[in-house]
Amino acid sequence: MEAEARRRKTRQLALVLDAVLASGTEHPSADGIFARVRAVLPTISLGTVYRNLHRLADEGRIGVLHLADRLARFDPTPGGHDHFVCEGCGRIEDLPTAPLDVEANAARRAGHHVTGHALVLYGRCRACAAGAT
Amino acid sequence: MEAEARRRKTRQLALVLDAVLASGTEHPSADGIFARVRAVLPTISLGTVYRNLHRLADEGRIGVLHLADRLARFDPTPGGHDHFVCEGCGRIEDLPTAPLDVEANAARRAGHHVTGHALVLYGRCRACAAGAT
DNA sequence: CTCGGTGCAAAGGGTTTGCATACAT
DNA sequence: ATGTATGCAAACCCTTTGCACCGAG
Numbered sequence: 682m683e684a685e686a687r688r689r690k691t692r693q694l695a696l697v698l699d700a701v702l703a704s705g706t707e708h709p710s711a712d713g714i715f716a717r718v719r720a721v722l723p724t725i726s727l728g729t730v731y732r733n734l735h736r737l738a739d740e741g742r743i744g745v746l747h748l749a750d751r752l753a754r755f756d757p758t759p760g761g762h763d764h765f766v767c768e769g770c771g772r773i774e775d776l777p778t779a780p781l782d783v784e785a786n787a788a789r790r791a792g793h794h795v796t797g798h799a800l801v802l803y804g805r806c807r808a809c810a811a812g813a814t
Numbered sequence: 815m816e817a818e819a820r821r822r823k824t825r826q827l828a829l830v831l832d833a834v835l836a837s838g839t840e841h842p843s844a845d846g847i848f849a850r851v852r853a854v855l856p857t858i859s860l861g862t863v864y865r866n867l868h869r870l871a872d873e874g875r876i877g878v879l880h881l882a883d884r885l886a887r888f889d890p891t892p893g894g895h896d897h898f899v900c901e902g903c904g905r906i907e908d909l910p911t912a913p914l915d916v917e918a919n920a921a922r923r924a925g926h927h928v929t930g931h932a933l934v935l936y937g938r939c940r941a942c943a944a945g946a947t
Numbered sequence: 948c949t950c951g952g953t954g955c956a957a958a959g960g961g962t963t964t965g966c967a968t969a970c971a972t
Numbered sequence: 973a974t975g976t977a978t979g980c981a982a983a984c985c986c987t988t989t990g991c992a993c994c995g996a997g
């Protein structure tokens with residue numbers, strides 16, 4: 682296993698990581714990260730942002746989230762956790778991972794080996810449930 | 815509620831619906847439906863397929879499934895059920911919907927009102943778990 | 948000095964849309 | 973007759989890539 686490519690640390694990589702880590706609850710798309718980093722390093726290109734985002738995701742240092750829309754969102758928390766999406770304001774909130782026994786059992790009953798899951802809950806957040814919208 | 819647009823029944827609409835209903839477990843993309851319908855009505859256009867697919871989904875007559883890749887998949891079963899995706903062969907299998915009490919509670923604890931969910935389990939199906947791949 | 952990373956710009960691939968025509972009602 | 977649905981093709985949007993130059997190790 683000496684075949685590992687020695688990857689280099691660049692300013693761009695560090696800044697992309699910083700931007701994701703600083704994004705809190707926002708779950709920004711590649712474009713959002715691009716904007717954030719550009720504020721610090723105006724010469725960075727979108728392509729580089731994408732390449733670094735993928736690298737960080739591959740290395741398990743950030744999380745990626747796919748919703749119904751067509752763009753990928755990035756998450757400071759890499760571990761497998763679930764999400765709640767508010768249909769009123771669009772907020773995306775992290776939820777602690779849960780067992781999912783029932784579903785996993787249904788799959789195992791069919792003879793399948795379950796290794797992971799992606800779960801998104803939809804509804805209205807506290808604020809939107811209170812007001813109208 | 816008299817403001818409903820009177821929608822017309824066309825051959826294209828019927829064929830698109832047929833194609834989805836006949837797709838069984840395949841969960842085809844718009845392109846797959848296009849190919850199926852084209853075999854019967856060679857003059858149909860991709861745009862029409864997309865428009866009818868969206869209409870059927872809006873009317874709740876078919877289901878739509880969004881995975882990590884960038885394309886939408888269509889499902890003969892409209893009701894909210896879950897899915898199992900085999901990472902070996904790519905098969906997508908339907909699973910009965912489950913309660914998700916734990917997760918829903920986590921969200922409710924935060925004051926949110928949960929109305930639905932999307933759950934995808936990942937792993938290896940019976941066949942792929944047996945063989946290698 | 949090396950060769951992996953960057954910036955730029957063009958290419959890709961799925962999906963949407965404007966427009967004139969065809970057809971369901 | 974009336975106006976929705978279609979077919980065609982161009983436009984969109986997010987993402988990926990080829991290439992020559994730059995810079996980390």
